Amino acid sequence: MSTNQRYFIELAYNGTAYHGWQVQQNAVTVQELLNKALSTILRHPIETTGCGRTDTGVHAKEFFAHFDIEGHGPWSMVDSKSSSYGLSTIDYGHKVRGLNALLPPDIAIKNIVPVHADAHARFDATSRSYQYHIHFNKDPFLQGYSWQLRDVPNIDLMNQAAAIMMEYIDFSCFSKSNTQVKTNNCKITRAEWVKTENGIVFHITADRFLRNMVRAIVGTLMMIGREEMQPEGIREIIESKNRSNAGTSVPACGLYLTEVKYPYQLVAPLAP
Missing domain, CATH: 3.30.70.580 (Pseudouridine synthase I, catalytic domain, N-terminal subdomain)
Structure with a gap:
């Protein structure tokens, strides 16, 4: 058998x-x-x-x-x-x-x-975490691993908008078009920009993510960081459920899947 x-x-x-x-x-x-x-x-x-x-x-x-x-x-x-x-x-x-x-x-x-x-x-995954890395000074060792920007955005405004996002669950506006999923609902438990020695990093955690979601969110928050719109403007974008109202997807090079959690431990006794 x-x-x-x-x-x-x-x-x-x-x-x-x-x-x-x-x-x-x-x-x-x-x-x-x-x-x-x-x-x-x-x-x-x-x-x-x-x-x-x-x-x-x-x-x-x-x-x-x-x-x-x-x-x-x-x-x-x-x-x-x-x-x-x-x-x-x-x-x-x-x-x-x-x-x-x-x-x-x-x-x-x-x-x-x-x-x-x-x-x-x-x-079975209960949460997933991503980071998006941005740097401002030319660095050959970050080429392909971070997105280089010339101008530093307003991180306080971006964090205000990120906090507003966590009040919502339907993120259709950040989903790639023509994606076949049963629901566009996601529960975001962390959305925060953090300053680093070389630039800034966006941390986001949710129970699930839609296709292209993180890169679209970062692109939208950058609009706010450049002061093209106020943080409260993200409400109108989310409530529209229309991808064309959100920001452009940022380059893939800065995006990392950093953690996946499960309701059980994943441990094996590896031989030395």
Whole structure:
């Protein structure tokens, strides 16, 4: 009798070279390369399911996906004297190192974690956090990792508008057009600009995000930061539910998925 075991895999990636996370025709994506590497290591076709999708050029400091493997494969038996199947304790570290050797330098596997059969990387996530990085002085080491601006926006006005956003749940105005989702409702629990040594960073956390949502929000807040409109003007934009009323999407290079939370712990005993 065959038994499948589900695993979460934790990874990070520099999104510059990729057309986002999700597999696409005629485009290189992170998911495509991860599926190929897992299939090679596990000697069996593997299809992953991600915790979400990132757009072309967007980075992820923390990303989770899940996959299943058949329990009776020669790679997956924990103990030949027991009926328990899955990656052995020693195998966790071995598989992580093997995957990292197969994957390009801009994709890094951090962990492989056994989970219960119904665990879902996307639907079980309770919150996701993003950061958007902006700098003002030319810096070759930030090229591709932050958006350079010439003029410093008014961060106080942008934070006033960001606080107003958290009074709403329908963010249709920040969603990419023609996106097929059941609802455009999101619960934002943090939206804040923070000054850094080199510039400013926008922190935002919500239970879910719409396609292109963070980049559209940042573009809209920049309008307020440039004093093209007052912070209260964001109410009219949100209540219109019209994407054309919001700001232009900012470049992908400054956007990072930084944290994904689940209602259970994801811990595996990696071998040294």
